[in-house]
Amino acid sequence: xxxxxxxxxxxxxxxxxxxxxxxxxxxxxxxxxxxxxxxxxxxxxxxxxxxxxxxxxxxxxxxxxxxxxxxxxxxxxxxxxxxxxxxxxxxxxxxxxxxxxxxxxxxxxxxxxxxxxxxxxxxxxxxxxxxxxxxxxxxxxxxxxxxxxxxxxxxxxxxxxxxxxxxxxxxxxxxxxxxxxxxxxxxxxxxxxxxxxxxxxxxxxxxxxxxxxxxxxxxxxxxxxxxxx
Amino acid sequence: xxxxxxxxxxxxxxxxxxxxxxxxxxxxxxxxxxxxxxxxxxxxxxxxxxxxxxxxxxxxxxxxxxxxxxxxxxxxxxxxxxxxxxxxxxxxxxxxxxxxxxxxxxxxxxxxxxxxxxxxxxxxxxxxxxxxxxxxxxxxxxxxxxxxxxxxxxxxxxxxxxxxxxxxxxxxxxxxxxxxxxxxxxxxxxxxxxxxxxxxxxxxxxxxxxxxxxxxxxxxxxxxxxxxxxxxxxxxxxxxxxxxxxxxxxxxxxxxxxxxxxxxxxxxxxxxxxxxxxxxxxxxxxxxxxxxxxxxxxxxxxxxxxxxxxxxxxxxxxxxxxxxxxxxxxxxxxxxxxxxxxxxxxxxxxx
Amino acid sequence: xxxxxxxxxxxxxxxxxxxxxxxxxxxxxxxxxxxxxxxxxxxxxxxxxxxxxxxxxxxxxxxxxxxxxxxxxxxxxxxxxxxxxxxxxxxxxxxxxxxxxxxxxxxxxxxxxxxxxxxxxxxxxxxxxxxxxxxxxxxxxxxxxxxxxxxxxxxxxxxxxxxxxxxxxxxxxxxxxxxxxxxxxxxxxxxxxxxxxxxxxxxxxxxxxxxxxxxxxxxxxxxxxxxxxxxxxxxxxxxxxxxxxxxxxxxxxxxxxxxxxxxxxxxxxxx
Numbered sequence: 086x087x088x089x090x091x092x093x094x095x096x097x098x099x100x101x102x103x104x105x106x107x108x109x110x111x112x113x114x115x116x117x118x119x120x121x122x123x124x125x126x127x128x129x130x131x132x133x134x135x136x137x138x139x140x141x142x143x144x145x146x147x148x149x150x151x152x153x154x155x156x157x158x159x160x161x162x163x164x165x166x167x168x169x170x171x172x173x174x175x176x177x178x179x180x181x182x183x184x185x186x187x188x189x190x191x192x193x194x195x196x197x198x199x200x201x202x203x204x205x206x207x208x209x210x211x212x213x214x215x216x217x218x219x220x221x222x223x224x225x226x227x228x229x230x231x232x233x234x235x236x237x238x239x240x241x242x243x244x245x246x247x248x249x250x251x252x253x254x255x256x257x258x259x260x261x262x263x264x265x266x267x268x269x270x271x272x273x274x275x276x277x278x279x280x281x282x283x284x285x286x287x288x289x290x291x292x293x294x295x296x297x298x299x300x301x302x303x304x305x306x307x308x309x310x311x312x313x314x
Numbered sequence: 315x316x317x318x319x320x321x322x323x324x325x326x327x328x329x330x331x332x333x334x335x336x337x338x339x340x341x342x343x344x345x346x347x348x349x350x351x352x353x354x355x356x357x358x359x360x361x362x363x364x365x366x367x368x369x370x371x372x373x374x375x376x377x378x379x380x381x382x383x384x385x386x387x388x389x390x391x392x393x394x395x396x397x398x399x400x401x402x403x404x405x406x407x408x409x410x411x412x413x414x415x416x417x418x419x420x421x422x423x424x425x426x427x428x429x430x431x432x433x434x435x436x437x438x439x440x441x442x443x444x445x446x447x448x449x450x451x452x453x454x455x456x457x458x459x460x461x462x463x464x465x466x467x468x469x470x471x472x473x474x475x476x477x478x479x480x481x482x483x484x485x486x487x488x489x490x491x492x493x494x495x496x497x498x499x500x501x502x503x504x505x506x507x508x509x510x511x512x513x514x515x516x517x518x519x520x521x522x523x524x525x526x527x528x529x530x531x532x533x534x535x536x537x538x539x540x541x542x543x544x545x546x547x548x549x550x551x552x553x554x555x556x557x558x559x560x561x562x563x564x565x566x567x568x569x570x571x572x573x574x575x576x577x578x579x580x581x582x583x584x585x586x587x588x589x590x591x592x593x594x595x596x597x598x599x600x601x602x603x604x605x606x607x608x609x610x611x612x613x614x615x616x617x618x619x620x621x622x623x624x625x626x627x628x629x630x631x632x633x634x635x636x637x638x639x640x641x642x643x644x645x646x647x648x649x650x651x652x653x654x655x656x657x658x659x660x661x662x663x664x665x
Numbered sequence: 666x667x668x669x670x671x672x673x674x675x676x677x678x679x680x681x682x683x684x685x686x687x688x689x690x691x692x693x694x695x696x697x698x699x700x701x702x703x704x705x706x707x708x709x710x711x712x713x714x715x716x717x718x719x720x721x722x723x724x725x726x727x728x729x730x731x732x733x734x735x736x737x738x739x740x741x742x743x744x745x746x747x748x749x750x751x752x753x754x755x756x757x758x759x760x761x762x763x764x765x766x767x768x769x770x771x772x773x774x775x776x777x778x779x780x781x782x783x784x785x786x787x788x789x790x791x792x793x794x795x796x797x798x799x800x801x802x803x804x805x806x807x808x809x810x811x812x813x814x815x816x817x818x819x820x821x822x823x824x825x826x827x828x829x830x831x832x833x834x835x836x837x838x839x840x841x842x843x844x845x846x847x848x849x850x851x852x853x854x855x856x857x858x859x860x861x862x863x864x865x866x867x868x869x870x871x872x873x874x875x876x877x878x879x880x881x882x883x884x885x886x887x888x889x890x891x892x893x894x895x896x897x898x899x900x901x902x903x904x905x906x907x908x909x910x911x912x913x914x915x916x917x918x919x920x921x922x923x924x925x926x927x928x929x930x931x932x933x934x935x936x
Contacts, residue, residue, distance in 0.1 A: 156788070156853040172854040173806065173838040204401050210388040211360050211395040212463050213418030222414075226405045256811070257839050274813050275740055 086271075086279045095286050098244060098263040101175060102294075105183035105243040106236055109190050113235065117194025118220070122203075139188035147181055147252025154180075154253075172253055178261045181249035186239030193238060197231020198224060230302060237298040241291055264290065316374030318342065318499070324366035326354045331366065331523045341493055343514030343531060344503045351523040352503045353398065356471055359501070360395055361388040373467050373499040392418075394465030394498075398472045400456035402444045409440040411459050419464035430458040433491050450481045454488055461492065467499040468492075474509060489513070508586055511552045551587040551633050553662075556580065561605075561659065569630035572605035574659040585662045592635035593656035594624065596645050606657040615647045622647065626655055700900045701747050703731045703738045705754035705815065705887070706842045707779065707861050711916040712752065718912075719904055726900065734814035734842040742767060742892065749895030750904055752887065754779075754843075755815035759888045772891040772902065774930040776909050778923040779861045779885045781819060785874040786853050793857060793874035796827055806838050808849040808858030816843040819883040820859045826881060847871065861885075863921040886925060 116135060120128065138146050153160045154171040164171055171177045201224050209219040225232070247265040254261035256270050264287040271280035319336040331351050344352050358366045361377065364385075370378035372393065377386045394415075402411050412431070416423035431437060434454040439447065447455065453473055460468055473489060474482045486509075493500060493513065502513050510517050511531045519527040519534060527534045555563040557577035563585070564570050573585070598607065613625040613632065622642035626633040635655065637647075645653065700719075704712045709732050716728040731738065731748070739758035742748045743765055751768075753759050756775075762768050785793045791803045799807060810817030817839075824830040838855050840846040843864050850858040850871040857874065865873045889908060891901040907913050909930045918924075 151852075151854070173849075204397065204399065205403065207357075207360075207362055207388075208395065208397065208401045209414075211362075211391070211393060212415050212459075213389050213392070215389050223403065227403075255839060256841070257837075270811075270813075273737055273740070 086276070086282065091282055091286050093259070094262060094264055094267050094283065095290055097175070097259075097261075098265075098287075098290065101178045101182055101261075101263055102240050102243050104176075104179040105181075105186060106190075106240050108179060109183040109187045109239055110236070113187060113190035113194050113239070114225075114232065116191045117196075117232075117235075118198050118224070120191075120195045121198035135191050136188045138184045143185055143246065143248025144252050146184055147249035150177070150181060150184065150249065150253045173255050173257060173261065175254065175261050177254035178250045178263060181253050182243030182246045183239075185246050185249055186242040189242060190235040190239035193235025194228070194232050197228035197235070200231065201227045233298065233301055237295065237302075240298075241294060244287070244291055244294070316499075317371065318373055318501075319369060319371040320355070320359065322355065322358050322366045322368035322370065324358070324363065324368075326351075326363065326365075329354060329523060331355060331358070333368075333520070333523070333525050335518050335525045335528050337516045337518070337528070339515035340497075341500045341502065341513060341515045343510045343517045344501060344520060345505070345507070345510045345514075345517050345531075345534075346520035347505055349522075350505075350520040352505075352520055353471055354523075355520065356395075356469055356501070356503060359469065360393055361386065361391050372501075375466055392464075392466045394460030394463055394468040396453075396456050396460045396468065396470045396473060398475060400452040402447075402452055402455055402459075404444050406444070407440070408436065408442050408444070408447070408455050411444070411455055412436075412440075412462050415459035415462040417463070419462065423462055423464055426464050427458075427462040429496070430461040433495060434458045434488050449477060450485050453477075453485055457488070457492065461496065461498075465498065467501065469501045469503075471503045472505065473502075474504070474506070486512075508552060512584065551589065551592075551631075553585045553587065553631055554582070555585055556582055565631050567630040569608075569628055571657070571662060572659050573662050573664075583664050585664060587633070587657065587662055589623070589634045589636040591657070591661040592626075592633065594635055594637055594641070594645060594647070595654040595656055598654055599656065602656070603658070604656045605659040606655075606662075608655045608657070610653060610655045612647050612649055612651040612653060614649055615642055617642065628655070697725050697727045698897055698900060699727045699729050700749050700897050700904060701729045701731070701895065702750045702752065702904065703733075703742065703746075703748040704750075704752035705735045705738070706732050706844045707754055707816070707863055708732070708752055708887070709844075710863075710867070711913075711920040711922070712908075714916050715904075715907060715913060719907060728904075734811075736813050736815070737842075745894075747895070748892050749897045749901040750889065751892055752776075752889040752908070753815070754885070754887055755818070756886055756888050757818075758815070759890055762892075763890075767893050768890045769893055770890075772905060773888065774890070774905065774909050775886045775888050775925040775927070776913065776930055777887040777917050778925050779863055779887070780879075780882050780923060781816075781823060781859055781877045781885075782862045782865050783857060783859055783874045783877065784847065784850050784865050784868060784871045785857050786850050786855065787870040787872070788853055789856050795875065796829060796877070798874075799829060799857060800832050804856045805836060806855040806857075807833055807836050808838050808840055808846045808855035809833075810843055810846045810860075811839050811841055814842050815885075816846070816859075816861055819885055822883040823859075823877060823881060866921050884926065887922070 120132065151172060152158055154164060155161065169176055171180065205223050205227060206219050209223045214222065245265055247269060250261065250263060251266060256262050256266045262270070264283050268280050268283045268287065271283060317336060317338050321334045323332050329351060331354055333355060344355065346352050354363070357363050359370055359372065367380040368378065369380070376384060377391050378384060403414060406414060412427055416427045419426055434457060436454060436458055439451055439455065457473070474485060477485065504510055514531050517529065517531040517534045518525055553565045555565045555571070557563050557579055559579035561572050561574070561576050562570065563573055563577070563583070577583070608628055610626040610628050613627045616623045617639050620639050622637050622639050624635045624637060624642065624647055626635060633655065702712065702716060713730060716730055720726050720728050735753040735755055735758040738751065739753065739762050742751060742762060751759065751762065759768060759773065763770060783793060783799070789803070791801050792798065809820050812818055812821055821830065824833055838849060840849055843860055846858050847860045847864045847868055849855040851868050862876065865871070889905055891898065891905060895901055914929060
């Protein structure tokens with residue numbers, strides 16, 4: 086395994102992670118906002134459903150994905166319409182990583198939105214902003230710290246994702262072999278040196294990601310309503 | 315003059331609102347003690363409370379009519395709201411907050427915004443961050459933001475509450491300037507009778523979710539209906555006066571008083587006089603420290619729970635004094651009684 | 666003044682619990698002899714059958730079965746995993762263990778062979794009759810086992826010999842072992858795959874498209890041996906004797922295995 090291989094796997098892992106967050110972004114925002122603002126029966130149940138990918142063993146999540154999105158699965162026509170095959174492709178790796186990170190993301194969003202006082206939103210609406218415009222220009226900017234935190238959490242969780250990815254994407258070198266999968270297959274082959282090299286790459290990637298995120302978090306202002314005069 | 319009308323019924327938590335009132339004056343004051351439902355009513359006017367049924371018409375514009383199935387959404391009501399808590403957006407600068415308000419006005423908003431900045435003297439604050447502003451500055455920005463949105467009416471929720479006296483003195487002139495120079499219909503909420511008398515052309519008195527009186531502020535606030543909570547509010551006398559040189563002033567109706575400080579002749583001022591600071595005497599008291607001793611006739615004396623509210627006819631401004639019920643007994647205060655009102659110069663406070 | 670000590674009652678309880686646990690462990694050990702058999706995934710059906718029968722043949726016998734890819738099993742045994750008997754789908758894995766001294770060489774036997782077949786998913790519309798049919802555009806995904814596991818190595822040997830290696834590479838989906846390779850075709854997520862005949866037989870929906878011609882079949886051997894570190898040497902010998910004997914061959918043949926290239930083996934020597 087050459088340095089170029091390690092770099093390629095790192096780039097693949099990065100791509101899988103970024104797409105995973107992109108996929109999880111809107112659902113996490115939407116669900117987080119809905120849970121933060123609405124009271125309804127069965128809210129606890131919805132919360133439990135969202136937490137499911139976090140509570141289940143990752144391999145079970147992978148199996149669920151395979152059954153749902155595989156060629157004979159009920160969701161397959163949807164993917165066909167989009168022109169995407171899921172099992173054994175890097176899309177599957179992204180979906181798996183996105184799915185396991187989703188509970189963290191959604192919860193963090195819910196927390197962030199619930200800390201935005203409804204007063205701000207009411208004020209914006211009284212000034213003529215529609216619900217959507219209020220969300221984009223008031224709620225989201227005020228919650229961005231928490232949302233960003235959730236994204237980072239989900240991203241790093243997705244970077245290390247193994248079980249679900251292995252089941253639904255398999256370990257396809259060059260296509261779905263992320264750093265986590267690569268470390269496992271090097272161990273399987275008895276290539277300890279290779280496995281360690283990939284561990285180092287994995288560590289560097291995670292460190293870089295969290296350092297960058299910390300930098301962003303520090304710059305985003307704390308928005309906690311107006312302090313008392 | 316366009317008509318404003320409110321007829322709303324509904325609940326907000328454990329609180330019941332049942333309001334029916336109309337007025338044509340430009341500047342209305344919604345007056346009442348804490349918990350009367352003023353803010354709830356304001357929120358209903360804004361369209362933030364969907365569970366209220368009824369009619370809302372502000373300055374001739376119909377916003378809500380359950381009978382016709384009309385409910386204009388919040389963002390289309392075109393009202394300028396200045397909430398009790400300034401609620402400035404912390405992620406924007408002052409300029410950002412103002413522009414945020416201006417968006418609704420579009421291109422027409424620019425001159426309006428400039429005017430608001432000028433009237434409220436925000437020029438130096440424009441690039442400051444919200445957390446760098448003082449309480450009074452925040453309120454001015456919140457007001458300017460509401461004005462910048464070219465509202466058809468401005469709704470102010472207790473803008474001077476929770477401000478200490480010096481701060482109130484600083485912010486009040488701005489409010490009055492806005493009232494006088496911009497010509498917009500206003501609905502001003504307050505629990506302070508001073509402000510109510512100062513600011514409004516008409517007062518609507520709210521208590522426990524119902525309108526108990528409506529009319530000219532001066533008259534309303536002395537009425538029987540308002541008496542039950544007059545004590546809680548510290549009813550005061552408010553007098554418009556003009557300085558006559560030295561420490562003498564004359565009120566708009568001709569009452570001559572002595573104030574603590576010397577003023578240039580011709581200066582206009584408003585004076586506040588607390589009801590409990592008027593001493594009543596059955597006989598003149600000879601040489602005493604108080605500079606103002608007025609011969610007055612008792613117009614009415616209303617007793618309530620150990621206190622007596624005494625309306626005095628001075629021949630010019632009416633005054634209200636508060637004494638204990640026992641004292642009222644002792645002095646035999648009844649309609650037509652001729653007594654003396656004793657007022658220290660220091661009790662006349664400029665507003 | 667009273668001294669503060671662990672209350673006498675609690676100490677008694679702790680000791681009692683400790684003794685009971687030791688007793689239970691010892692009792693388990695004394696009551697049942699457990700034979701650990703580690704075998705290639707493709708041997709699942711016949712070995713399970715033989716193991717259950719073996720258990721019933723004498724009192725106090727239990728067989729613990731571990732199935733997986735032969736190379737992965739070998740590596741774990743090398744790492745110290747407790748195995749009494751190792752049944753591999755190739756000689757390479759046993760060679761490795763033997764070189765490290767884990768194998769009792771006199772017990773080593775080749776006991777079966779297998780052949781590679783090409784399976785097609787139920788939904789595949791085009792015919793797969795000859796190897797070149799694998800290159801048809803409708804065959805979008807071909808399931809192969811990883812080159813580290815025996816069946817994956819055999820598969821690639823054949824593909825290389827046939828000149829199809831490069832062409833298949835772009836469409837290959839790599840799985841961890843023989844059974845998951847079959848499963849991916851069985852579930853329809855791969856259009857075709859290359860597996861052992863014995864695996865193809867138990868497929869639920871995938872069908873055998875064609876058998877690789879005999880002269881092209883790679884040299885497939887199943888090798889069994891008794892491990893040195895095991896704690897049941899007598900039972901291990903006994904089982905291996907069953908496996909290479911008539912009973913064993915009957916089970917293997919019934920599952921579709923082929924006889925070893927050099928004929929059926931002789932029984933291992935009784936020590």
